[in-house]
Each structure stands twice: as C-alpha cells, then as structure tokens.
Amino acid sequence: MEERNNVFAYRLMNARKIRCLSQRDLCDRLNGLVSANAIAKYETGKMLPSSTVLIAIADALDMGLDYFFRPFTITIDPDAWEFRKKSVLGAKKVEAIKQMVAVEIEKYAEIEDVLGCTKPFSLDYKAMAVDTEETARAVAIRVRDDLKLGRDAISFPIELLENQGIRIVEIDADEKFYGTCIMAGSVPVIVINKKMIPERKRFTLFHELGHLVMNISDSTKQEKLCNVFANEVLIPSDVFVSMMGHSRRDISLLELRSIQIEYGISIEALMTKANQLNIITESRFQGFYKKMNKFPEFRAEVKRSVYKYDEHSNRFNRLVYKALASELISFSKAASLLDLPVDEVRKELNLL
Numbered sequence: 001m002e003e004r005n006n007v008f009a010y011r012l013m014n015a016r017k018i019r020c021l022s023q024r025d026l027c028d029r030l031n032g033l034v035s036a037n038a039i040a041k042y043e044t045g046k047m048l049p050s051s052t053v054l055i056a057i058a059d060a061l062d063m064g065l066d067y068f069f070r071p072f073t074i075t076i077d078p079d080a081w082e083f084r085k086k087s088v089l090g091a092k093k094v095e096a097i098k099q100m101v102a103v104e105i106e107k108y109a110e111i112e113d114v115l116g117c118t119k120p121f122s123l124d125y126k127a128m129a130v131d132t133e134e135t136a137r138a139v140a141i142r143v144r145d146d147l148k149l150g151r152d153a154i155s156f157p158i159e160l161l162e163n164q165g166i167r168i169v170e171i172d173a174d175e176k177f178y179g180t181c182i183m184a185g186s187v188p189v190i191v192i193n194k195k196m197i198p199e200r201k202r203f204t205l206f207h208e209l210g211h212l213v214m215n216i217s218d219s220t221k222q223e224k225l226c227n228v229f230a231n232e233v234l235i236p237s238d239v240f241v242s243m244m245g246h247s248r249r250d251i252s253l254l255e256l257r258s259i260q261i262e263y264g265i266s267i268e269a270l271m272t273k274a275n276q277l278n279i280i281t282e283s284r285f286q287g288f289y290k291k292m293n294k295f296p297e298f299r300a301e302v303k304r305s306v307y308k309y310d311e312h313s314n315r316f317n318r319l320v321y322k323a324l325a326s327e328l329i330s331f332s333k334a335a336s337l338l339d340l341p342v343d344e345v346r347k348e349l350n351l352l
Helices: 002-018 023-029 036-043 051-061 065-069 091-115 133-146 157-162 198-213 219-234 237-244 253-263 267-276 282-294 296-303 315-325 331-338 342-349
Strands: 167-171 179-184 187-193
Touching: 002 036, 002 051, 002 065, 002 091, 023 036, 023 051, 051 065, 091 167, 091 179, 091 187, 091 315, 091 331, 133 198, 133 219, 157 167, 157 198, 179 198, 187 198, 198 219, 219 267, 237 253, 237 267, 253 267, 267 282, 267 296, 282 296, 315 331, 315 342, 331 342
Parallel strands: 167 187
Antiparallel strands: 179 187
C-alpha cells in the first residue's frame, strides 16, 4: 500500500505541474469536492482519494486513470535540464515541460522494451574541442559524412536522428519554447515544440544535436556555436558558396527563397551564414535586420515558411501499433500509451 501511495503521490504532483496548477487551483477545478489540504496529503502519500475523487481528479487534469499508478521507470537528473529561455518561460512552464517530457520518455522506453528495439546512440565528437565557428562547422561536416548525407538537402531530419538512437519528443508548449535536450540515462533525447514552422523545427533539431555531440568548453559560446553547427548541417558552406559566390554586395530574396525551399532553412539563417562566411559585410547584414524592423510586410515575407514538409516524429506511434498488431500489448494499453480512446485505436490499427 505504501508503494502504491508513493507512486500516486508523485504522479498527482507531476500531473498538476504539467497543467501549471497549484494545489489551490486543482481544488477549484474540483469545485470543492476535496480541500487543498486533502490534495496536499495525497501528494505526500499520507492518504489516497476515494474512487469518486480519483475519477474527478483525472478528469480535472485530463489524464487517464492508469497514469496515476504507472510505476516510474526512468529517472532524470533535475540538474541535467537546460532551458536557455528559462527566464522568458517562467518557472511553472519550465516545470510543466520537464514533467511532460519525462512522461513521454517513460512511454517511449516502455514500448521499446516490449519490442526489444532500443537503438544505441553512437554519435560523439567530444574528443574535438569546439571553440570557434570553424571547428563547429568541421564537426557538422563530420556528422554529414558519418551519416552518409553527402552535400544534398536533408529530407527527413526527425527520422534521420531517430534512426541514430535519439528519441525525439514533440510537445505542445508555449511559443517561446523552441527546444532542449537531455540524457535520460544513456539515452539522448531532443525535445521540440510541435507548433514551430518546419524551418524552425529543422534548425532546432540540429542545434540541440550540437549540444549533445560537441565539446564546447566556453559556456558563453554554446548557443552561437550550436547555431553555426545547425546551419552547416542543413547546408554545407561549400554548397552555399557555390550558389551565392564568394562576395556579394546585394542578395535578392528570390535567390534565398529557392535555397529555403530546397534545403528547409530560413532566410534569416541563410543571411547569417552569408555574413559569417564574409559573402556579405557586417554592415550589409545589419542593414537587412534594420529593414525587417522598419517594414512589417518585409519582415513577414522573410519569416514566411515555404518548406514543403511539416515533419513530425512518428516512430513512437509506429512502435505502439507494431506491438498491438503483434499482440504484445492490449488495446487498452495502446490507448494509454497514445493518449487516445480505445475506439480510435481500434479504428487506426486497420489490420490488412
């Protein structure tokens, strides 16, 4: 009974944090069915709610009943999280993201264990100290070479990284949140906001990969060098220079738009690359941003997404349906993992 109480206590606390609610807020959502003091006792494992209260709590938090008694299988060091926009997001939203991701990682690990298909992660370039843009670009090219990508555009980066043993978790988060990464034991996890446009999503994926695989000793340079790394993975410098030339006074939006369409990288990132490679001067680069700030229509056109694929992570769903089709899990278990009604899971399975 004590172990069951402790699991429920932690699950309740985590679910409440995912919804960014205080104990008083949850009490209000329950319309006074129980007091805030009772909720505090639930969260400290001093007592369990009645079945009526438990159902009401699950409804109020929009969580399945099984969630509250699911054993913990993954432990994530709270100090391992890196939220580079923590001050902008606020403590409650940061904590909500942490708890959401922990739940998704647990489910991912569970279905991989059922199928015995855990993929090892082997990309590691930390033997090379990265302290300049040149070394960040060199690591990016090594990644491309090791993954046999050549110099072509990367069509499906989420699938590419998942095939390397990285768990990609997409969450519905505040628009100020782009992404983060963490090691869950020996498993690398990249978290991204599913609301982002494809160009932003692709850049964030490789930015976070940079944090995972590069050895950047100077913390003040981490963000910039991970941006350089992501930019180079998406479009190698030699390819970009061959398209743009070594030196330009002016660049047309139409030129960059064609590259954006092919390589799935934003106009801003391409202009940044042109500046970093000295194709355009710093003055010309600053003029670009001044024009964006001065003319809203130009800014909107620059930021417009034109990439043809709105990519999402599908591996987890595929694994769940594979396990279900192989009769390794039940429909109710699949529904719990997918956060879907059982009837919808039955419809989606559609065995041939």
